[in-house]
Each structure stands twice: as C-alpha cells, then as structure tokens.
Amino acid sequence: MKRNVEELDRDDAQAPSQDRKATLAQALRHRILRMELAPGASLDEVALAEEFGLSRPPVRELMRQMAAEGYIELEANRTARVASMNYDSLRNYFLAAPLIYVATTKLAAAHATQAEIDGLKRIQERFRAAVEGNAVDERVLENDHFHFAIGKMAHNPYLLPSLCRLLIDHARLGKTFYQPRDERMDAELAEAVQQHEDIIDAIQRRDADAAGEIVREHVYLARRNMASYVAPEGVAVAIEF
Structure with a gap:
C-alpha cells in the first residue's frame, strides 16, 4: 500500500527529533559514567530540553527508559536524579x-x-x-x-x-x-x-x-x-x- 504525502512529511519532521533524542541519551549516559553528573544529582528536564532542542515529552520518555536501565532514579512528584551510590x-x-x-x-x-x-x-x-x-x-x-x-x-x-x-x-x-x-x-x-x-x-x-x-x-x-x-x-x- 502506498503511503500518502502527509505521512511522509510527518516522518521527515520526526526524524530530526529522534536524532536529537538519541544525542541526548548518549550525552547523559556519558556524563553519568564519567561522573560529570554526580550520583544523586538532580536532572533538569527543562534545561535538557532546551540544550538539545527537544520538547519535554520526549525528554520524559527518555528519563523513563534510562531509569529502567539503571542510570537514573524516578520517584513520584520528585525531580529525576542520577542513580545514587550508597x-x-x-x-x-x-x-x-x-x-x-x-x-x-x-x-x-x-x-x-x-x-x-x-x-x-x-x-x-x-x-x-x-x-x-x-x-x-x-x-x-x-x-x-x-x-x-x-x-x-x-x-x-x-x-x-x-x-x-x-x-x-x-x-x-x-x-x-x-x-x-x-x-x-x-x-x-x-x-x-x-x-x-x-x-x-x-x-x-x-x-x-x-x-x-x-x-x-x-x-x-x-x-x-x-x-x-x-x-x-x-x-x-x-x-x-
């Protein structure tokens, strides 16, 4: 089945966002592994969204993914934090x-x-x-x-x-x-x-x-x-x- 023009345009618009999200993911992982972000440090979603040219929803989605991987900790009604080392x-x-x-x-x-x-x-x-x-x-x-x-x-x-x-x-x-x-x-x-x-x-x-x-x-x-x-x-x- 042929895809219509609107679907193709939407994919083109989403591709750069996905690239920026991947860049943010790599940057956060490297910052955490290199201890540039200390254990327990707060992560500012707004600042990260602005730094990497993203809206907040994809940043939140990435936070959930990285929490599942063990890089960060998420708690209800609290700012995301780098995984602690106690x-x-x-x-x-x-x-x-x-x-x-x-x-x-x-x-x-x-x-x-x-x-x-x-x-x-x-x-x-x-x-x-x-x-x-x-x-x-x-x-x-x-x-x-x-x-x-x-x-x-x-x-x-x-x-x-x-x-x-x-x-x-x-x-x-x-x-x-x-x-x-x-x-x-x-x-x-x-x-x-x-x-x-x-x-x-x-x-x-x-x-x-x-x-x-x-x-x-x-x-x-x-x-x-x-x-x-x-x-x-x-x-x-x-x-x-």
Missing part, C-alpha cells in the same frame, strides 16, 4: 560483580563468533591507547565497551541486563582506578590492561575456565581501588565477595 548499593555491586563477570566471560568463550572476537580486539586497542595516552574518560568508556562486548558475546538474554546495570557503577567507581595516585596503582592499571589481553586470548582458545579465572582476578585487582570511593584514604573498607 553503602548498600555498593555492597550489592561488590557481591554481584564477580558472579556476573565470570558467568558472561565463560559463556563468551563458549559462544563468541570470530567477528565478535575481532571486534573485542579493536576495543582493546582503543583501551590500551587511552591508557598509554593518559585519557582517563576514554579509559572508562572503552573499559565499559570491552566488558559490554563480552556480555553480548555470551548470547544470554538473562545475564546481559544484569551486566549492563553493573557496568554503570563499574564505570563510575572506575574513575578512581583509572587515575593512579601512586606507583602501585599505576602498576595495577598496567596489569589490568594485560588481563584484558589474556581474557581475549582465553576466549579465542575457547577456554572457558581460564577466561573465567582471569576475569575473576581482574575484578579482585580493581576492587581495592574502587572501594576507595566509599572511604577516605587510609581507611580500610571490608566488603566481602
């Missing part, structure tokens, strides 16, 4: 992280296609370049892309949503890990880069057990520096896995 949420993160990362990485070793593995290698090249170039925000985002790609390679629709939620706080906590303050932390960052390489190698070899063990060590390596987010320097934080 003691309980962080404890849940540290408890769940090794379980989800190990499961997805082992499944990736069993199910990844060669094209997916090649894509993971390209992400790792960008991650390594960001580390060597001291580009902190890019380190955070490329590390997020690395583990998300592995989650997709697992081909398991039950695990991927949990991984995506973990990655939000992983990126935010990772701002401490990716800004080394001393030689020990700098050495651990270099070790993390090598662990990425070892994970890729294990997936390439279809060695699920090795891939799972390496990513477990990878999570433990980052835990101490990430935990520094919740306590002043010099104060021990005991969060058991």
Whole structure:
C-alpha cells in the first residue's frame, strides 16, 4: 500500500527529533559514567530540553527508559536524579560483580563468533591507547565497551541486563582506578590492561575456565581501588565477595 504525502512529511519532521533524542541519551549516559553528573544529582528536564532542542515529552520518555536501565532514579512528584551510590548499593555491586563477570566471560568463550572476537580486539586497542595516552574518560568508556562486548558475546538474554546495570557503577567507581595516585596503582592499571589481553586470548582458545579465572582476578585487582570511593584514604573498607 502506498503511503500518502502527509505521512511522509510527518516522518521527515520526526526524524530530526529522534536524532536529537538519541544525542541526548548518549550525552547523559556519558556524563553519568564519567561522573560529570554526580550520583544523586538532580536532572533538569527543562534545561535538557532546551540544550538539545527537544520538547519535554520526549525528554520524559527518555528519563523513563534510562531509569529502567539503571542510570537514573524516578520517584513520584520528585525531580529525576542520577542513580545514587550508597553503602548498600555498593555492597550489592561488590557481591554481584564477580558472579556476573565470570558467568558472561565463560559463556563468551563458549559462544563468541570470530567477528565478535575481532571486534573485542579493536576495543582493546582503543583501551590500551587511552591508557598509554593518559585519557582517563576514554579509559572508562572503552573499559565499559570491552566488558559490554563480552556480555553480548555470551548470547544470554538473562545475564546481559544484569551486566549492563553493573557496568554503570563499574564505570563510575572506575574513575578512581583509572587515575593512579601512586606507583602501585599505576602498576595495577598496567596489569589490568594485560588481563584484558589474556581474557581475549582465553576466549579465542575457547577456554572457558581460564577466561573465567582471569576475569575473576581482574575484578579482585580493581576492587581495592574502587572501594576507595566509599572511604577516605587510609581507611580500610571490608566488603566481602
């Protein structure tokens, strides 16, 4: 059936709005992951609508979508806020992280296609370049892309949503890990880069057990520096896995 001229004109008018909405979504996700928007910060719908040339309804729709993804929190009669990071949420993160990362990485070793593995290698090249170039925000985002790609390679629709939620706080906590303050932390960052390489190698070899063990060590390596987010320097934080 042929579409009439009015329908085509309406689609043309909607396309730019959809593009602006996608741009806003990407910008908000990056601002949250980079900690440009702090946990618990209020989000001004009017200001965002004006900044990205949108009306308020598509902004509200995006807020609901991002709340479902775990980036923001919505409550009745309250301003939307960036997802908080309190003691309980962080404890849940540290408890769940090794379980989800190990499961997805082992499944990736069993199910990844060669094209997916090649894509993971390209992400790792960008991650390594960001580390060597001291580009902190890019380190955070490329590390997020690395583990998300592995989650997709697992081909398991039950695990991927949990991984995506973990990655939000992983990126935010990772701002401490990716800004080394001393030689020990700098050495651990270099070790993390090598662990990425070892994970890729294990997936390439279809060695699920090795891939799972390496990513477990990878999570433990980052835990101490990430935990520094919740306590002043010099104060021990005991969060058991």
